[in-house]
Amino acid sequence: MTETFVPPTRFAVPGRIAVAGQAAAAWQTATVAEIRRETPRAATFRLAVPAWAGHLPGQHLQLRLTAADGYTAQRHYSIASAPDASGHIEVTLDHVEGGEVSGWFHTAARPGDRVEVRGPVSGFFAWPGDRPALLIGAGSGVVPLMSMVRHHRRRRLTVPLRLLVSARSPRELIYAQEFGAETTPVFTRSAPPGTPVGRLAAAHLAPLTAEPPADGWEAYVCGSNAFAEHASRLLVAAGQPVDRIRIERFG
Amino acid sequence: MNVTRGFTGRPSMDGPGLPPGQYDAGDAWPVLSAEVTPGIAPADWTFRVDGLVAEPGTWDWEQVGRLPQSEYAGDIHCVTGWSRFGTRFSGVSLDVFLDAVRPDAAATHAVAYAHTGYTANLPLADLTGGRAWIALAHDGEPLPAEHGGPARLLVPHLYFWKSAKWIAGLRILDHDEPGFWEQNGYHARGNPWQEQRYSGD
Ligand SMILES: Cc1cc2nc3c(=O)[nH]c(=O)nc-3n(C[C@H](O)[C@H](O)[C@H](O)COP(=O)(O)OP(=O)(O)OC[C@H]3O[C@@H](n4cnc5c(N)ncnc54)[C@H](O)[C@@H]3O)c2cc1C
Numbered sequence: 001m002t003e004t005f006v007p008p009t010r011f012a013v014p015g016r017i018a019v020a021g022q023a024a025a026a027w028q029t030a031t032v033a034e035i036r037r038e039t040p041r042a043a044t045f046r047l048a049v050p051a052w053a054g055h056l057p058g059q060h061l062q063l064r065l066t067a068a069d070g071y072t073a074q075r076h077y078s079i080a081s082a083p084d085a086s087g088h089i090e091v092t093l094d095h096v097e098g099g100e101v102s103g104w105f106h107t108a109a110r111p112g113d114r115v116e117v118r119g120p121v122s123g124f125f126a127w128p129g130d131r132p133a134l135l136i137g138a139g140s141g142v143v144p145l146m147s148m149v150r151h152h153r154r155r156r157l158t159v160p161l162r163l164l165v166s167a168r169s170p171r172e173l174i175y176a177q178e179f180g181a182e183t184t185p186v187f188t189r190s191a192p193p194g195t196p197v198g199r200l201a202a203a204h205l206a207p208l209t210a211e212p213p214a215d216g217w218e219a220y221v222c223g224s225n226a227f228a229e230h231a232s233r234l235l236v237a238a239g240q241p242v243d244r245i246r247i248e249r250f251g
Numbered sequence: 252m253n254v255t256r257g258f259t260g261r262p263s264m265d266g267p268g269l270p271p272g273q274y275d276a277g278d279a280w281p282v283l284s285a286e287v288t289p290g291i292a293p294a295d296w297t298f299r300v301d302g303l304v305a306e307p308g309t310w311d312w313e314q315v316g317r318l319p320q321s322e323y324a325g326d327i328h329c330v331t332g333w334s335r336f337g338t339r340f341s342g343v344s345l346d347v348f349l350d351a352v353r354p355d356a357a358a359t360h361a362v363a364y365a366h367t368g369y370t371a372n373l374p375l376a377d378l379t380g381g382r383a384w385i386a387l388a389h390d391g392e393p394l395p396a397e398h399g400g401p402a403r404l405l406v407p408h409l410y411f412w413k414s415a416k417w418i419a420g421l422r423i424l425d426h427d428e429p430g431f432w433e434q435n436g437y438h439a440r441g442n443p444w445q446e447q448r449y450s451g452d
Binding site: 026070071073109115116124235246 | 252253254255257258260261281283284285287288289302331332364367368370397424428431434435437450451452
């Protein structure tokens with residue numbers, strides 16, 4: 001028996017790419033090259049990883065800090081930067097209250113510090129830039145989606161791409177300066193005069209799902225579980241096929 | 252060792268129940284599924300075991316409810332880092348189903364698959380001997396949909412991605428075949444005590 005078992009039910013979310021085992025398994029030193037504040041709670045850390053094997057927009061990596069006594073802490077972080085040959089990658093971290101790893105980054109890290117990364121992992125949330133992409137994120141859930149937006153721009157891709165991004169207020173909107181016509185921000189607590197305040201709603205999706213591109217949208221949803229549940233229900237209600245909704249929950 | 256300047260880590264929480272690299276999530280039970288949470292009514296749910304077995308079997312909700320019920324009281328461990336102590340699940344031991352279908356002597360592995368199409372591969376030895384269940388309830392309440400209700404696989408001694416939510420069946424095989432996360436770089440077995448997170452660990 002060598003044939004691959006295919007479940008009688010349709011595979012919900014087939015992976016977009018195969019993941020290279022070897023490169024993804026090895027820990028590599030990453031040196032903090034630059035720190036950029038994004039919002040009062042979030043900052044971007046540019047890391048020099050000379051032997052980085054490359055990634056696709058949407059993938060994440062594993063990051064490890066080591067204490068002098070050998071204690072280590074590992075966390076997953078989405079890659080914010082678009083794939084390029086610079087030998088650098090960027091991650092954007094929320095400062096979690098009492099957070100062990102994000103706390104170190106936000107209070108101690110400075111250029112020249114060394115951490116370790118391995119990856120990229122997970123081909124299922126990757127977007128190779130092929131299918132029309134409908135991106136929906138909240139808070140730091142915008143990070144892997146931003147890699148897709150940047151890739152789309154840098155490569156001057158013509159495949160349709162739209163981003164709906166939810167934040168509490170304009171001050172807390174990560175990458176606010178970088179968004180263009182592809183992006184619709186949704187503010188849940190406060191907004192500039194004339195902009196409505198409220199949760200992501202069916203009305204935000206309707207203009208996009210009512211007239212989908214010829215071969216339909218590939219939807220990528222990222223954020224907390226509560227947000228992911230809410231956004232994915234709206235997508236299903238708007239007619240988006242469940243097997244074309246990919247969800248990354250930060251838990 | 253590659254020490255990170257200025258990093259000391261949280262005062263160690265390592266208890267005897269905490270596998271390496273895990274933290275105690277307390278009452279939190281994060282949800283990490285990659286697909287849209289399906290709304291499956293118990294009446295529409297079925298569980299099938301086939302592949303290399305003497306007699307494939309399919310059970311519906313009522314039939315599973317009439318099988319001998321048992322409990323798991325203990326800990327669960329997620330590959331993203333959280334562990335949850337003192338969980339209580341009830342359901343039916345997988346031994347009950349496997350005894351009914353009688354796997355071939357050549358059988359070594361299984362692919363667990365969900366009603367959503369999610370898959371996870373497991374050695375058969377991890378599914379037998381009272382260490383795996385089809386869980387129908389948590390803390391005496393029906394399993395919530397976002398945690399895999401109406402029924403999920405429960406293999407608590409392995410990382411929790413192996414415990415496929417919305418379980419639809421097991422295909423018994425004579426070889427190992429990577430499932431959803433395993434094809435995405437995760438470990439084939441996923442033993443938290445050996446920190447088998449990614450292939451190569
Ligand atoms: C696939 C994936 C991608 C992700 N991408 C990103 C990203 O791009 N950006 C981002 O900011 N985050 C991302 N995350 C979340 C990230 O992995 C971490 O969970 C987050 O940074 C918090 O880690 P931390 O070490 O700072 O906090 P932790 O120390 O893990 O704390 C998290 C919470 O748990 C509590 N806690 C943890 N351990 C204990 C303990 N021992 N005792 C008491 N309380 C405890 C803390 O108080 C806090 O509220 C991602 C997660 C996943 C799964």
